[in-house]
Amino acid sequence: MEPIERHHTATAYIVARGRTLLLWHRGLRMWLPPGGHLEPNEDPVQGALREAREEAGLAVEVIPPPGLLAVERPMVLPPPAVILIEDIVRPDQPFHQHIDHVYFTVAIDRVDFTAPIPHGPHRWVGLEDLQAAVALPEPGGTLVPVAEDVRLLGIRAIEAAANRGSVPGC
Secondary structure, X not given: OOOOOEEEEEEEEEEEOOEEEEEEEOOOXXXXXXXXXXXXXXXXXXXXXXXXXXXXXXXEEEOOOOOOOOOXXXXXXXXXXXXXXXXXXXXXXXXXXXXXXXXXXXXXOOOOOOOOOOOOOEEEEEHHXXXXXXXXXXXXXXXXXXXXXXXXXXHHHHHHXXXXXXXXXO
8 A cells, every 4th residue: 555645734723803714715615724735944833824924914923832841942833733634635636635733823913804815715703603613605605614623623713812812913
């Protein structure tokens, strides 16, 4: 049996004022947070920050876990909230998996929820909607349920931001 091809990716759940950002992914036909493949020599935190900037047009910072080691050297990266192994099944690509480093982040500046973003179709979703197993309309108007992992991680991201305290943009 041949080994499965795997790619490292990073995802940024962006939280601002009690909402998290979900983007419509045309290829997968589902709602997802900003994220994508790591670039050469990029660590997962750099990847998550870059993806937030590229896809949402927002500067963000990672919410570190309580008690993160603080030393001068070596550099300490905050761990992801979770690492997911995702099967990628698409007609335009061979089967492979993503090793997805998922980070909870907060917007550094105040967010205008009505402003367009570079990615295009998107929704800022609140805690109540996520707790209610929300379905969101895709650009054509059809309601598409938010995947369970996306929904639950969105809830955790909003809760992590709320427990973090007062931050610009939150």
